[in-house]
Amino acid sequence: MKILVVEDNPQVAETIMDYLELAGHQLDCAYHGQAALQLLAEQRFDVIIMDVMMPRLDGLSAVTRLREQGIATPVLFLTARDSLDDKLAGFRAGGDDYLIKPFAMEELEVRLQALALRGPRGNIGAICVGELTLDHSRGQATRAGIPLKLGKIPFQILTLLVRRAPAIVSRQELLDSVWGDEEPDSDALRSHIYALRNALDKPFATPMLETLHGQGYRLVAR
Incomplete structure (x- = not known):
């Protein structure tokens, strides 16, 4: 899989990327939503790991914007915010899955594989x-x-x-x-x-x- 990690904490991002690279995946990283949008305009990814709370442009706003732009790549939100309202906000913004911190790396990879197999959302349409x-x-x-x-x-x-x-x-x-x-x-x-x-x-x-x-x-x- 080709995976984009969007996470403003360098230590968390590095841990995720090290694990997934050892599992045989291709990784790229952005440290805020605005940088992620720029990468997504230039490259295709199989799945996106998106933190919610970030500077410059938060994860919810970034996903809302990429869906507005017609980008249908599956998104897994990664966050410590675990209330029902937070989860619903993630799905309404265009997310496909929601994983609460702290989490097991094995679970993260399994969820990513499931999203990649599901593929992009149906054609957002002309x-x-x-x-x-x-x-x-x-x-x-x-x-x-x-x-x-x-x-x-x-x-x-x-x-x-x-x-x-x-x-x-x-x-x-x-x-x-x-x-x-x-x-x-x-x-x-x-x-x-x-x-x-x-x-x-x-x-x-x-x-x-x-x-x-x-x-x-x-x-x-x-």
């Missing part, structure tokens, strides 16, 4: 905004039935805009979602928005991507 259709699971977008040729980052930007449409998505939220901690130079976002606009709007009579100066960007149905 989302339509007017004549635009986006299928995140296939990495495809069409407008009026015509496929859009988009690079990886413009597609990520479009995915977030589609998930939030018709709400405004701020420039900072786009930067955080796409680049995480490694914020690019000031022209990078502008360049990718330009590429997205060319693919999404240029071939058509009416634009869908709106820029609201000082606020951000949004998609409008056409």
Whole structure:
């Protein structure tokens, strides 16, 4: 299995990774939710171990956001919070399993194997905004039935805009979602928005991507 460990305690993360690596699995690690989202935008994992209480972006918020982005990878929440309300909050956020600290490593691995065998959640499905259709699971977008040729980052930007449409998505939220901690130079976002606009709007009579100066960007149905 290829497993992503999202845990802000380096000692806990190292213990989990050492055990699972010895068991023959591939591991990667993020120390907060924002870094996890960035890794998940770039790589595919079979299952995610997600701590709940973390700086920058907590586990519940991170999983809510990745589900909004169409990422269906199974998630096991790992936390010391053991009340029924805490567990229900984890499942409502999009989690698939919930393991309370302290725990046995053998149980953790068995639960991960069960999640990996179950596979990703059923296709979160294509989302339509007017004549635009986006299928995140296939990495495809069409407008009026015509496929859009988009690079990886413009597609990520479009995915977030589609998930939030018709709400405004701020420039900072786009930067955080796409680049995480490694914020690019000031022209990078502008360049990718330009590429997205060319693919999404240029071939058509009416634009869908709106820029609201000082606020951000949004998609409008056409």
